[in-house]
Amino acid sequence: MLFFSLIVLVAVALAGCLSVDKTGDKTVYAKGDTIVFTITVTNPTPTTVENVNLVDYPPPKITMGTTTVNIGNMAPGATVVSELTGTADEEGCELQNNVVATGSIEGQSNLNGGDTFSFDIGANCGSINTPEFPSLFLPAVIIIGFLSAVLLIQRTREN
Numbered sequence: 001m002l003f004f005s006l007i008v009l010v011a012v013a014l015a016g017c018l019s020v021d022k023t024g025d026k027t028v029y030a031k032g033d034t035i036v037f038t039i040t041v042t043n044p045t046p047t048t049v050e051n052v053n054l055v056d057y058p059p060p061k062i063t064m065g066t067t068t069v070n071i072g073n074m075a076p077g078a079t080v081v082s083e084l085t086g087t088a089d090e091e092g093c094e095l096q097n098n099v100v101a102t103g104s105i106e107g108q109s110n111l112n113g114g115d116t117f118s119f120d121i122g123a124n125c126g127s128i129n130t131p132e133f134p135s136l137f138l139p140a141v142i143i144i145g146f147l148s149a150v151l152l153i154q155r156t157r158e159n
Contacts (some may be wrong), residue, residue, distance in 0.1 A: 010035065018052065018074075018101045018113035019044050028120045029088040035062060037084045037117060041101045043074040049111055050104035054082060059095040061121055062086040091122030 011116055019042040039056070042105045052071040058064040064086030069079050100114040 005077075017111045018042070018103060019047065020054075020099060020101045020115045021115040022097070022099050022115040022117045024032065024097075024117050024119055027118075028123070028125070031088055031091060033088045033120070033122060035064075035086045035088055037086070037097060037099075039069075039084065039115075040079060041071060041074070041081045041082075041102075041113070042079045043076060045105065045111070046076050047105055049074045049103040049105055050107065052101060053082075054099055054101050056084055057098045057100075058086055059092070059097060061088070061090040061092040061095055062097075063089050068076075071101075071103075088121040091124070093120050093125035095119055095121065108136070111139050 019040075021040045023038050025036040025038075039054060039057070039101075041052065041054065043052075050073050054067075054069040054071060056067040056069075058066070059105075064084065069082050071082075074080065077147060093145050095118065096119045097119070099116075100112060102110060102112045104110055136156055
């Protein structure tokens with residue numbers, strides 16, 4: 001039994017940890033939008049991982065709260081998909097929603113894995129929004145017109 005436990009521990013060390021992938025239904029949301037997160041957990045080890053739990057840590061700008069999902073035992077190579085939803089409450093850029101999965105093998109070895117999904121709430125994130133033609137053109141015309149009027153007045157005073 002000790003030999004088997006050592007083989008399992010070595011296999012777990014070589015296999016890494018629980019594989020976790022977190023995605024969202026889009027990367028930019030408007031205030032009030034529903035946000036749908038999909039979390040995929042895979043057991044890459046050659047043995048059953050027991051007591052697998054997901055803990056999701058959303059940023060404070062969405063309504064969701066920390067969520068724990070009890071997956072239970074995962075057979076070797078098994079994949080479980082969970083879906084969580086929240087609501088975009090406040091605008092913010094580069095927000096991060098973190099998730100961690102934990103489990104154990106034969107009650108001894110703690111395995112974990114995690115992932116982060118980044119997203120924006122609001123349209124003012126990312127590249128700088130350059131004003132369109134009329135909003136740049138009109139102030140420029142006003143300034144040029146004003147300077148021309150000043151120069152004309154100055155020249156008439158000199159004559």
